Amino acid sequence: MAERLCAREVVTALADDATFAELPAPARQSRPDGPLAWPGYDDSRARAAERTGEQESVVCGTARVDGVRAVLIAFEFGFLGGSLGQRTGDRLEAAYAYARERRFPVVPLVATGGSRMQEGMLALTQLQRVARQSALTREAGLAQVAVLRDPTTGGGWATLGAGADVVLALPGAQVGFAGSRVRPADADPAAYTAEAQVTAGAADAVVRPQELRGTLGRWLRLLTCPSTTPAPPPEPLGETSVLPVTGWDAVRRARSPQRPRAGAYLDAYFTERTAIGGDRCGGTDPDGMLCGFGTHEGRTVAYAAQTGTATRPAGYRTAARLIRLADRLGIPVLTLVDTPGAANDAEAERQGAGAAIADLFGAVASARTPVTTLVIGEGGSGGALALAAPGNTWATPDSYFSVIAPELAAAILKRPPREVESTADQLRIRPQDLVELGVIRGIAGG
Numbered sequence: 284m285a286e287r288l289c290a291r292e293v294v295t296a297l298a299d300d301a302t303f304a305e306l307p308a309p310a311r312q313s314r315p316d317g318p319l320a321w322p323g324y325d326d327s328r329a330r331a332a333e334r335t336g337e338q339e340s341v342v343c344g345t346a347r348v349d350g351v352r353a354v355l356i357a358f359e360f361g362f363l364g365g366s367l368g369q370r371t372g373d374r375l376e377a378a379y380a381y382a383r384e385r386r387f388p389v390v391p392l393v394a395t396g397g398s399r400m401q402e403g404m405l406a407l408t409q410l411q412r413v414a415r416q417s418a419l420t421r422e423a424g425l426a427q428v429a430v431l432r433d434p435t436t437g438g439g440w441a442t443l444g445a446g447a448d449v450v451l452a453l454p455g456a457q458v459g460f461a462g463s464r465v466r467p468a469d470a471d472p473a474a475y476t477a478e479a480q481v482t483a484g485a486a487d488a489v490v491r492p493q494e495l496r497g498t499l500g501r502w503l504r505l506l507t508c509p510s511t512t513p514a515p516p517p518e519p520l521g522e523t524s525v526l527p528v529t530g531w532d533a534v535r536r537a538r539s540p541q542r543p544r545a546g547a548y549l550d551a552y553f554t555e556r557t558a559i560g561g562d563r564c565g566g567t568d569p570d571g572m573l574c575g576f577g578t579h580e581g582r583t584v585a586y587a588a589q590t591g592t593a594t595r596p597a598g599y600r601t602a603a604r605l606i607r608l609a610d611r612l613g614i615p616v617l618t619l620v621d622t623p624g625a626a627n628d629a630e631a632e633r634q635g636a637g638a639a640i641a642d643l644f645g646a647v648a649s650a651r652t653p654v655t656t657l658v659i660g661e662g663g664s665g666g667a668l669a670l671a672a673p674g675n676t677w678a679t680p681d682s683y684f685s686v687i688a689p690e691l692a693a694a695i696l697k698r699p700p701r702e703v704e705s706t707a708d709q710l711r712i713r714p715q716d717l718v719e720l721g722v723i724r725g726i727a728g729g
Contacts (some may be wrong), residue, residue, distance in 0.1 A: 287433055289335065290342040290357035293392050297496050298346035298355070305344040306354075306381060309373040318369065321401040327363065335361040339370050340395070343378040345387065349500020351507060354382040358394040358432070358439070365395035367438060368402045372409035375443075379416035388426040388503055393444045396462055397437025410438040417446050424611055426506035428499060431477055431486065436462040448608055449502055449559060450486040451495070452477030458486070484561025484597060501557055505576040508583040509613030513653035517552045517617075519679035519728040521659075526680050526715050526726070530707030533683040533714070537660045542681055545573055545588035545619050548659055552617070553577030556586070559605060566597025566634065571622070574605040576614065585609035587670060588619035591660055593626040596639035602670060603639075603646040610652045618647075618670045620658040623688060625666030643669040657727055658682040658714075676723045678714040684722065685712040 288296070294303055316324040332338055340362040346355050356378050358365040367375075382389045399406040420427060429447035431440070434457035441460055444450060452458060459466070459475035466475065473479060480486040490498045520543040527533035536542065549556060556577030561567045572595075573588045587602035602618070609616045625636055647654060647669070654672035661667070662684030678684065687695070689707035698706060717723045 287360060287394070289361060290337065290359040290392070293432070294342065294344070294346065294355055294357050296492070297348055297392075297499060299348065299350065303344050303346040303355070305342065306374075306378060308339065308370075309377050311370055311373055317402050318405050319401065319403050324401040327401070331362045335359050337362050339374060340365045340367070341371055341374050343374050345381075345385075348390070348503055349496065351388070351500060351503035352385075353388045353390050353503055354378050355390050355392060356443070357392040360394040360396070360432075360434075363399060364397075365439070366397060366399040366406070367395065367409045367413075368399040368406045369409065371399075372412045375409075375413050376416050379420055382425060383420055383423045386423075386425065388428065388507055389420055390499065390503075391427070391429045391443040391447065392432060393429060393435045393439050394432035395437065395439035396434060397439065407438065410442050413438075413442045414446065417442065421448075421611060424509075424613060426503070426612060428502050428506070430495065430499065431456050431458050431480075433457055434462065436460065445485060445563070448506070450480075451488055451490050451498065451502075452480065452486050453495070454478070454489050454491060481560060482567070483565050484563060484567045484601070485565070487558070487560045498557075501555070505557060505578070505583045506612055506614075510582050510615055511613070511653070512582075512615065513675065514579065514584045514615045514617040514655045516655055516657040516677040516727050517548050519659075519681070520547055520551060521679060521681040523680050523728050527683075527713050529704070530683070530689065530710060530712050530716075531704040533712055534689060534707055536681040537683050539681070542660060545590045545621060545659065548619055548657075549573065549577070549586060549588060553579055553584070553586075559601070562597045562600030562604060564597070564600055566595070566600065568595040568598030568601060571595050571626075572598030572602055574601050576609075583614050585614050585616045586618070587616065589622040589667070589670060591621045593624060594622045594666055595626045596631055596634040596636045599625070599636075599639035599643045599669065603643045606643075606646040606650055606654070610646075610650045613652060615652055616650065616654045618654060618656045618672065620656060620662050620667045620670050620676075620684075621660035621682075622663050622667050623661050624663035640665060640669045647672060658684055658723070663688055674724070677725055677727045678717060678723050679727050680714055682714060683712040684717055685710050
């Protein structure tokens with residue numbers, strides 16, 4: 284179980300010194316024992332107020348976090364389990380509206396057991412209010428970075444938590460739609476943890492408490508730095524002195540174990556970078572697709588980079604998520620193409636490979652923010668093309684791009700293995716061929 288700090292302790296731990304300013308609470312006419320006249324509800328609220336020093340289950344205000352002004356929404360779990368009622372909804376709605384008015388990002392610091400039973404369906408419908416405010420904030424191009432504390436369950440997880448652009452979580456925090464008292468008796472408790480949600484692609488990272496302020500500040504800086512200038516393609520890191528002589532030479536160089544991969548390119552390109560993880564649909568592809576935001580020459584650039592392996596459906600969905608988020612925030616995107624192709628095993632088909640690739644094609648095609656692509660290795664068929672920017676794709680000298688791998692092309696054409704190399708020439712897959720065909724803009728470093 285993660286350490287449970289009260290709302291104001293969490294705010295103090297994250298906010299720069301003396302920068303937190305609490306927002307006024309909206310007024311609401313009181314009714315004896317609430318909207319349902321629930322016996323003893325007023326007494327429960329009074330005890331909660333005496334115990335915590337708060338009048339509601341959320342504390343809302345503005346503060347600087349590592350120098351970036353944001354609206355903080357801190358849940359007080361000691362106040363009726365951090366549950367959401369009508370007055371909670373009033374405060375949340377006002378906080379989001381204030382953020383949009385001032386153009387501030389929103390940081391929900393979530394610790395809640397769900398909706399308040401003493402207010403019945405009127406409490407549950409506060410989730411619709413929260414969802415509406417979150418949607419309006421997304422439409423306004425403002426970032427939302429959630430921090431999942433212990434516990435984060437029920438509607439608070441399904442709106443403020445899981446609905447954020449970036450989701451960070453404290454180690455050991457209980458995180459799940461079902462709270463501990465309502466889940467099946469035989470349910471594995473390990474599935475309802477922050478760590479499990481990261482593994483399932485529903486959260487981006489588990490962050491230790493002592494690192495949370497710096498991590499949150501870095502995310503806020505990266506996500507509040509829009510730019511309309513396209514990201515320049517990286518300089519090539521591999522064998523750049525000469526171009527491949529034949530198509531098969533291009534394939535051989537692209538498949539070389541010594542060729543630099545995505546990690547090396549990202550390290551050289553960015554002074555700092557922070558990853559997002561997961562497709563928000565239950566999947567991750569950490570070995571096949573690297574996605575996140577970084578700083579290049581003083582400005583934020585989003586990146587989605589293939590690593591040289593067959594890309595899984597979750598990798599394509601994560602890249603689509605990344606591109607749509609960058610587009611909404613006005614941040615340019617860099618994509619690195621390097622895959623022999625999309626994963627085509629039975630499990631990939633069950634995970635929706637075709638739909639995932641289609642979704643990424645759509646995200647790139649509809650992006651208003653500029654997208655720049657560099658082919659750094661293998662460009663295998665549609666599984667590679669889905670990540671490529673139409674009209675702004677470049678290639679390194681040790682790469683190739685092909686409608687299909689030469690071996691597979693030869694097999695389809697019923698050619699013997701000895702004709703694979705000549706087939707590679709016929710496909711015209713070398714970087715210089717791609718320039719001549721108008722498929723790419725140019726050769727990086729040339």
